[in-house]
Amino acid sequence: MRAALKTVDQVTAGEALALSFDDAEVLLDPAGVAYFVEHRILAVSDLHLEKGSSYARRRVYLPPYDTAATLARLAAMVAKYDPATIISLGDGFHDKDASARLGHEARDAIAAIAARRELIWVTGNHDPLPPANVPGDSVEMLAFGRTVFRHIPDASEFGHEVCGHLHPCARIVGGGRSVRRPCFASDGIRLIMPSFGVFTGGLNVCDDEFAGLFEMSRFRAYMLGKDRVFAVGARKLHGD
Amino acid sequence: MSIATSPSNPSSDGIDLPVPFLDWFISKGWQPRAHQLELLTKADAGRSSLLIAPTGAGKTLAGFLPSLVDLTRRGSPQPGTKKPGVHTLYISPLKALAVDIHRNLSTPVEEMALPVMIETRTGDTPQSRRQRQKLNPPDILLTTPEQLALLLSHKDAERFFADLRYVVLDELHSLVTSKRGHLLALGLARLHRLCPRLRVTGLSATVAEPDMLRQWLVPQRDGGEMADIITVAGGAKPDITILKSKERVPWSGHSARYSMPEVYEAIRRHKTTLLFVNTRSQSEMLFQELWRINEDNLPIALHHGSLDVSQRRKVEHAMQNNALRAIVATSTLDLGIDWGDVDLVIHVGSPKGASRLAQRIGRANHRMDEASKAILVPANRFEVMECQAALDANYLGAQDTPPLAEGALDVLCQHILGTACAEPFRSDDLYAEIVTAAPYANLPRETFDRAVQFVAHGGYALQSYERYARIRQTSEGTWRISHPSIAQQYRLNAGTIVEAAMLNIRMTRHRDKGAAVRAGPTLGKIEEGFVEALAPGDTFLFAGKVLRFEGIRESDCIVSKASDLNAKVPVYAGGKFPTTTYLSEQVRKMLSDRKSWSRLPAQVSDWLHIQKRKSAVPGPRDLLVETFPRGARYYLVAYPFEGRLAHQTLCMLLTRRLERAKARPLGFVASDYAVAIWGLRDMGAMLRSGEITLDGLFDQDMLGDDLESWLDESFLLKRTFRNCAVIAGLIEKRHPGKEKSGRQVTVSADLIYDVLRTHEPDHILLQATRTDARTGLLDIGRLNDMLSRIRGRIMHKDLEGISPLAVPVMLEIGKESVHGGDASEALMAEAANDLVLEALGKDI
Incomplete structure (x- = not known):
């Protein structure tokens, strides 16, 4: 039987789209990670690990395989780009106890990802505290060159900013059809990452939550296709 | 209610009708009808019955007569004694029908001054009255399958139904074929256990296989037990x-x-x-x-x-x-x-x-x-x-109902939780009870146990949620809910009708202002999927008006009045229901029987005569396949007459096979009657040369691996999965006011589906989903019957051009809009995902 989720090979095979960001090259991968070539940083956002068990506490029993599936995809990206630094841009864990609920396999998987690399957990609104007994450092925000990495976009930030939190999605309509996909949202100054966790939904970039964050004439939604990324201008985008 | 009878009917001799009834019949100048009295006699003897009668036969009074007589014999409760509970439960598929029956039944009850209290209980009944009904129940309660499930999930269900003697099931033929029917069957099994002397009366229009319905009414212990049957001959010929x-x-x-x-x-x-x-x-x-x-x-x-x-x-x-x-x-x-x-x-x-x-x-x-x-x-x-x-x-008088499906597993899961909300249960007892319900008579114990595990904590092979379980097994071996809030959660989610996401249509006087305008009155509701593909400015028909789409705001679709008389967006107007097996068979018979053509209008029979001359007319059990070139393409048209759903599935699978055979198929279209596939290579020549064979192409084995691999990639299952997940209680149903929007539910159901399919393909919900898709959207059963029927009976005509019979399906090509029926929409959405993006180019 063929797998519904992309296999690790399929994830790895995607063709990244190169974007110029702060005079440096960033590769936007259709799997939903961004690779900053110069600094060898792999950025990923909103992993929401242990979302399944978080729901189970409220007696909604999502399949308990989300953490393993998300980490396997992340491991594939790490293998593909071989970064020096991995930045999880916040909401790496679905709630503040989530890191404590991680199973052995998940801990091992994180350890393998972090081996010989720097792993940085930016805190988010879901996980405001540093994760417990997990490799890597925890910070509220950090900067590389002129680029700031934080979880929630800050409209007052004037420099280059890479963030997450909003789970951007874009929708286009054509030929009587409608396609909605997660996307990177960027105007070349700010880059909002798509959510990477397998149980994470998305918010349309036309939503009010995105208002004021972008210079619209330069805005593009970089929609995640099956194995490539499609840059779509603001005029083509539709709300939900 | 019409109770009129002709004088030729037998009198009520020998039947002990209470005085008020005799007086009432006399005062009306009527006599009870034979079937009404027969039903009374059977009920007196403690038998359950199926009454099959055409509309207008006094079916409803017949159904209630035993109850009314029994209640009259019982008389009003003595002052100071406890008032008895509900005596008769009437269940109908429609709320409106319960209300209608209430009105119709009240008239004779009032005229006879019977000591009978009748009330309805539906989703519209105010909370205060529902509370009162539990303390002071009516004698006859008119309700729906969902309400019965809710009543049975209450702690005091056993007490509430302690005095129940009769159940009347109206429009049984339409109830039994759906998941609501499965829910009702399970509820009925419980009632039979709570009240062993229960007599059930099913009221039904004429059906092809009444024995199925007869089994449905009574507990299946050794298998094949049946209620009695009373058939009223059809009335005046329509x-x-x-x-x-x-x-x-x-x-x-x-x-x-x-x-x-x-x-x-x-x-x-x-x-x-x-x-x-x-x-x-x-x-x-x-x-x-x-x-x-x-x-x-x-x-x-x-x-x-x-x-x-x-x-x-x-x-x-x-x-x-x-x-x-x-x-x-x-x-x-x-x-x-x-x-x-x-x-x-x-x-x-x-x-x-x-x-x-x-x-x-x-x-x-x-x-x-x-x-x-x-x-x-x-x-x-x-x-x-x-x-x-x-x-x-x-x-x-031959009438068909869809065959009764095996009881759905998602409904079973819901019922198990409902049962636990009422009282702790033992697995052995509940299993024994459930298999007395006809749709679940063949339920394997192992599947039942998996359903219990699902209800408890999701039923995953990786049992990581046990500590958060909804129901837990006690040391005595009974399953009980782990917190009272679970019962509340169950009650909010009970029922089997999962609404497609709907938007309110609201009028505005302001055009071209998008959705951010003050909206006026609500005109009604429209499917979200339809609106999704509209662009502002598009016009469409609703409530008899041409409306101009302005935008969507939360759960409102904002529209203005259009100046144009013609709606721009074509609305898919095809038949919603596929033609039934029986009717298809009749059409094939008619087609093959040249004598019957004279009954058809001249222009239609002429058309068939030309078809016979130019190509062929297939026999009733045959399949005609035509191949011909047209424009730069080559066509293959077949006429199975099995309905749109089965045809769509057939097309998907045939296309895969033709692709493998290097016929380079480009597309297909399916109507209720025929399928057309077109491609770049001459399929007629390929058949002549033996490069492909029709027997190979239409071999039943397409329902094996080809089907599996197609399903794996299909969008259809995701949609079906969402419904199953809601019914089974994995995802919460949406509730007015505090609901998530339909889209968010869809997204998360899709994600769950993907993860589950990858990691646990044998999970009970995926099993339920595949079964649903097979019977519903894909109509696999029907396709399978067709493929086995035509084996060795395929007739090929290699033509120079289009045949008369092929014209209708060829006209469908390119005409069908994506807003179409559920199946076609899903099929095309599947194609859309990548195509639109690739076609529109990389940087747009």
Whole structure:
């Protein structure tokens, strides 16, 4: 039987789209990670690990395989780009106890990802505290060159900013059809990452939550296709 | 309610009818009918019965007579004694029907001054009255399957039903085929256990296989136990004709627009006409067409399920007061409700199944001894044949219901949780109870145990949620809910009807301001999927008006009045229901029997004669396959007559095979009657040279691996999965006010599906999903029957050009809009995902 989720090979095979960001090259991968070539940083956002068990506490029993599936995809990206630094841009864990609920396999998987690399957990609104007994450092925000990495976009930030939190999605309509996909949202100054966790939904970039964050004439939604990324201008985008 | 009888009926000699009843019959100048008395006798003997009778036979009174007599014998409770609980439970598929029956039953009860209290309990019943009903229950409670499930999930269910003696199930034939029927069957099994002396009466229209329904009514212990059956012969023969139009009957399409002047003329000649169509969009279009030519300004109204409730009530009220001359309606009016003085039923489009036709015709003249009058209006040439076949079937009295499916597993999961909410259960006991319900008689114990595990903590192989379980096994081995809030959660989510995400349509006077304008009144509801593909400025038909789409705001679809009379966006107007197996068989028979062509209009029989000369007409069990070139493409057209769903599946699978055989297929289209596939290579030549064979192409083994691998990539299953997940209680149902939007639910259900499929493909919910898709959207069973029927009976005609029979399906190519029926929409959405993006280019 063929797998519904992309296999690790399929994830790895995607063709990244190169974007110029702060005079440096960033590769936007259709799997939903961004690779900053110069600094060898792999950025990923909103992993929401242990979302399944978080729901189970409220007696909604999502399949308990989300953490393993998300980490396997992340491991594939790490293998593909071989970064020096991995930045999880916040909401790496679905709630503040989530890191404590991680199973052995998940801990091992994180350890393998972090081996010989720097792993940085930016805190988010879901996980405001540093994760417990997990490799890597925890910070509220950090900067590389002129680029700031934080979880929630800050409209007052004037420099280059890479963030997450909003789970951007874009929708286009054509030929009587409608396609909605997660996307990177960027105007070349700010880059909002798509959510990477397998149980994470998305918010349309036309939503009010995105208002004021972008210079619209330069805005593009970089929609995640099956194995490539499609840059779509603001005029083509539709709300939900 | 009509209870009139002819003097030839046997008297009530030998049957102990209480005095008020005898007096009442005498005062009316009536006599009880034979079947009414027979039912009474059976009930007295403690037997359950299935009563099969045509509309207007006094079915309802017959159903309630044993209860009324028993209640009268019992008398009013003595002062100071405890008032007994509910005595009779009446369950109908429609809320409206329960309300209607309440009115009709109250009249004789009041006239006889019987000591009987009757009340309804539906989703609309206010909370205060529901509370009161539990403390002070009526003698007869009229309700729906969902309400029964809710009542049974309460702690005091056993006490509440302690005095229950009778259950009356109305419109049983329509209840049993759905998941609501499965829920009801499980509820009934529980009632049989709570009240071992229970007598169940099923009321049904004529069905092809009454034994299935008879088993349904009584507990299945050794298998095959049946209720008694009482059959009332059909009433006056309905007077049905097919519209013999002077206009040209179109080759294809579903609009029947050609017939409107003649339909209007028929409306003018009758007092009140009910005009039935198969889909909402069809009703919209015909309503508009009729008003376009309504020179006399006849009061013609529109009624369909998407209209605002207040608007529907207004129409219904006007109908009962005979203030309307015609009403254009869809199946919302389908079941046995009395509607004023209807003297003509017009059915536009294919009747899609003979029993549906009989049901609708029963609407005219709700009196059995007068002939109902009906006109069938076929929308295209195949429908002419179908109408003729339906007409023959109606005269023969042969009626079909879809075969009863095995009980659905998602419904089972819901029921298990409901049972635990009422009281702790032992697995052995509950299993024994559940297999007495006919749809679940063959449920394997292992599947039941997996369902219990699912209810407890999701039933995953990786049992990581046990500490958060909903139900837990105690040391004595009973399962009980782990917290009272679980019962509340269950009650919010009970039921099997998962609504498609709907948006309110609201009018604004401001154009081109997008959705951020002040919106006016609500016109009704519309499917989210339809609106999704509209761009602002597009116009479409709704509630008889051409509306201009402005935008979406939260759960509102904002529209303005359009100046244009013609809606721009074509609304898919095809038949919503696939033609039933029985009717398809009749059509194939008619096609192969040249003598029967004389019964068809001349233009249709001419068409068939030319087909015979130019190509061939297949025998009733054969499959005709034609191949021919046209333009730069090569076509393969086949005529299985098995309905759109089965055809769509067939096309998907054939295309895969042709691809493998390097025939380079490009596309396909499926109608109710035929399939057409086109490609770049000459499939006729490939067949001649033996490069491909028809027996190989249509081999049944396509339902093996090909089907599996297609399903794996298909969008269809995701949609089905969402419904199963909601019914089974994995995802919460949406609730007005605090609901997540439909989109968010869809997204998360899709994500869950992907993860589950990858990591646990044998999970019980995926099993339920595949079963649903097989029977529902894909119609695999039917396709399988067809493939086995045609084995070795495929007739190939390699033609130089298109044949007459191929014209209708060829006209469908490119015409079908994506807004179409559920299946086609899903199929195309699947293709859309990548195509649109690739086609529109990388940087747009």
